[in-house]
Amino acid sequence: MALARPSVSRRGILIGALAGGGLAVGYLLRPHRFPLPLEPGRDEYAFGAWIKIAADGVVSVAVPQVEMGQGVTTLLPQIVAQELGADWRQVAVEPAPVSALYANTVLAAKWAPLWMPFASDLAGAPEGMIARRWAEDHRFNVTADGTSVAAYEGPARAAAASARALLVQAAAARWNVAPEACDVAAGLVTHGEKRLNFGPLAREAAGFSPPDPPPLRPEPMAEKPGEFVPGAPLRYPRLDLPSKVDGSWTFAGDVRLPDMLRAAIRHAPLGKASVSGYDGNAGKGLRGFARFVQGPDWVAALAQDWWTAETALTRAAPRFRVARGSDSGEIDTALDEAMAHGSPTRIHLAGDKAAVEGAMPVQIRYEVAPGLHASIETACATARYNGGRLELWIGTQAPEAARSAAAEALGIHTGDIVLYPMPIGGSFDRRLECAHAAQVAVLAKEAGRPVQLTVSRRQEHFATFPRTPAVAVMAARPDPEGRPMAWRARIAAPATAREFGRRFFSGDAPFDALDAVAEADDRMAVEGAIPAYAVPNLAVDHIPAAIGLPTARMRGNAHGYTAFFNESFVDELAHRAGREPLSFRMAMLGHDPRLAECLQRAASLAQWGGGGDNSGQGLACHVIGEARIAVVAGARRDENGVRVDKLSAVADIGRIVNLDVARQQIEGGLVFGLGVALGCSASYAGGRPDGERLSDLALPTLADCPAIEVEFIDSTADPADPGEIGVAAVAPAVANALYSATGLRFRRLPLFAEDM
Missing domain, CATH: 3.30.365.10 (Aldehyde oxidase/xanthine dehydrogenase, molybdopterin binding domain)
Incomplete structure (x- = not known):
């Protein structure tokens, strides 16, 4: 799946730079057309x-x-x-x-530690020449x-x-x-x-020559939060909305080619696995069945329709030899061992180093289980192979990686692959992984006809690398008023971002990537762990944990659990000190008036009552880059479990390009975050997750969705992404609300994983 390498390697660039810069400068300054x-x-x-x-x-x-x-x-x-x-x-x-x-030079610079792990600071500026040239190449x-x-x-x-x-x-x-x-x-x-x-x-x-520089308008595109009263017509309605409503929007599964076969697939468990056998005669007698195709760790069936292919696979009962599977018990043990005996790497230190060492008066442990993606559309792709060239219709977040995966599987050059980009029915970073591009390419070549591969929901879950599990021990030394004078976060988790980088950029097999970074520190694995609050002495440590389970990116990524750690912990500190949670937070936000305004506005919007007296209200806030959000959750526990009645959110995402889209993204993030809080996880046995259907993930249905209020701060700051900030603060807000309602602290995600 590795991206195709340029003729000048990054190692060569660094060697040239160290040798005097001649090669590096020549590479960077050579003309590009x-x-x-x-x-x-x-x-x-x-x-x-x-x-x-x-x-x-x-x-x-x-x-x-x-x-x-x-x-x-x-x-x-x-x-x-x-x-x-x-x-x-x-x-x-x-x-x-x-x-x-x-x-995408901005993302190339942000991910520089993944594609250039040594001296990545040289490529860390989006406007820098190294990141730009690498991204172009x-x-x-x-x-x-x-x-x-x-x-x-x-x-x-x-x-x-x-x-x-x-x-x-x-x-x-x-x-x-x-x-x-x-x-x-x-x-x-x-x-x-x-x-x-x-x-x-x-x-x-x-026919005219364009001016240099371009004569930009004085002001960039911006919509103000107060411009549109409820029900007012939109100035820029979504271009994709009409076709999505009437069903004419074309996804990968809607592609139809002449003489096309459909394919179903069975994947090996997550582990070092191979196909040990299957009944090759199982398709006989099934009308429309074409053939079976075996890959290194998968078996597919081809037929005139998908249901026939799926039925043939069920009858064939593929078997897999698993040398190294993943089990939840072993994962938990590995995290415990890492926390107890692992070697922490200090990711961040502010203030006095001695103040954050040793035992502290307050130490609380939090846990997060592996999280599964639950995108609306399962993996689907169509391929046509003819004369050494491949056409590929696929929804992917990484088109060149998809081309490279298909090219490697067929032994051809990426230049011989034409990729038609298709929209995706939800992704949450699941479609950064491109295994199905390689699989459908092989199937098309073997069949000698166009093939459409559609992965079932069950197989989608089995093949998904989950968001990493993690354990955190949060420690603080409060002053006489309860405010933390020293704060230390120790987070045990695999080097999940580096592991993804090995698969994505170097083409490592999943367990090869896992082994390569087993002892590595990973700043991106603890992103968001630096709290938003002014704490005089602060430390964040990452403890690598070898959990034996490949992990991947997910919407919100590390912020999805670091916000839970931070905001649950600060809420506990407030209650231990007998302080009201909002004022406790506000006292530590003098340096960040934008986040303070979000908190105040959210409290007003939700009619915050202080979070006491069994009110069932909980508060949380978080920062991702330049985006800020505060969320107040109203929750209760009834005979059916947890019921979240209301989410009130105020976000500052800088200059807003499209207010309606921004609102949709915040609302979608809040609902996604609610799914992370109450479900969206799995236990593993022999590399297989226990969740086979969406219904197994305890995701919120439409009937479960609370009333949602969203407001925005009018800001002139640079635009920030609204898509992930909504995810982060929901789980701690709900956990804090449940404490208010019940007096019980929930310190593990998903929240129902604990006895309620």
Whole structure:
């Protein structure tokens, strides 16, 4: 699954830099020219890599990030439309092919420790040349970590500003007026009473030379929280909404090709496993059955329809030889051993080192079980192999990694693979893994016909690498008023981010990656563990734990458990001191007025009553990058278990590009976080999770969803991602609310894992 390597390796770059810099400088400064990724069609004219304008005035915007519900096919076109002055009713979207012109340099810089683990600081700046050149060379168009706006707003605005200037030049030449005397708005170029649609000007405009630098509008795209009263029409409604409502939006499972076979699959348990056998005659007598295909650790059946293929596999009863499986008991033991005897690596230290050493008056243990993804759409891909070339229709967050996985499986070059990017029905970072790209490629080659592989829900869960389990011991030394003068977080967890990096960037097999980083420290595995509060003496330690279970990324990633540790702990400190939880937090936020305002506004929105007297209210807040959120949960326990009645959230995500999309993302994150709090986990035995269906994960149904209120702080800070910040604070808010309602502390996720 490794990304294709450039002709100059990163090791060579570093050696050249150490030897005097000649090789590195030559590599970085060599000219780069890339072909235009989107060819204009009939009566269309391209304006760089981002925009095409047709003779009828329709503006097509390239979107190099996969749409998986986060609204990127609205956000980037909206940025272009505002800068260009286009009519939103004439804006269309075109999924962009893999291209160096769409390199996600922001994510490349953020993930530099994963692809350049030594001296990663050299590549840690998104605007730096090392990250940019690496991202271009690897056609790094990955969608992850909410980086779409940060990575692409600048290039998209510049392209739109250049196109606007060219349209103005074309109109001004027609009217024999100065370009400065023309204006552009609502899809029209105007001068006094004269006006022209973009369409008639596109051909002439494409012949002019673009200005350098592009003449950007004074203000970037922004929507204010108070602009839209409830029920008011949206200025930029989602472009994908109508087709999703009427069912015409095409996902990977909707692809249909002539003479196409369907495939079902059985995966080996998570472990070092291989196929030991199956009944090869099981498909006989099944109408439409074609054949079985065996992979290194999977068996697939091909048939005219998926149900026949699935039935054949059930009858074939594939068997697997597992040399090293994963068991929950062993996982728990490994985490306990790491916490008791492991060697911690200090990830962060502030203040006096001596103040955070040794035993402290308050020490509390928290635990998090492995978390399973529960995306709406299971893995699905279609492939057609002919004459040494592969066509691949797939929903993936990492298109070049998918091409590389398929190419490696077939023994061909990535240049011989054409990937058609498809939207995804939910992902939560599950589609960063590309095993199904390799599998469907092999199936298409073996069949000699197009093949569509659809993974069942049961097999999706069996093949999923879960979010890592973790154990934390939180320690504090309070002052006489109960505020922590010293705070130490020790978190035992595998080096999950480095493990993912080995699979993703180096192509390691899952257990090879696991073994390679077994003793490694991992800053990303404890991201978010630095509390938002002003604590004079603070330490965060990571203790690597070899748990024997491959782990992966998930929505919220480490913030999904570090926020639970921090906000549960600070709530316990407040109650131990006899302090009201809101004022206790506010007293430590003088350095962060943005988060303090979120807390105050959330308390007002929820009519916060102090969290005492069995009110059933709980409070939590968290920071991810420049995004901030405060959540108040109203929860109770009844005969059916935990009932969360209300979630009130206030977020500061900086400048908001699209208020409606931001609200959807925060609301979706809150519901996802509720799923993490109450379920979404599994126990493992022999490498198999015990959850086979969505119903086994105790996810909240529509009937379980609480009333949700979301408000935003009006901010001029740079835009921050709303997609993950909502996830982090829900679990601790619910746990704190349950303490208020019942007097019981829940220190393990999911919360129902403890006796209630």
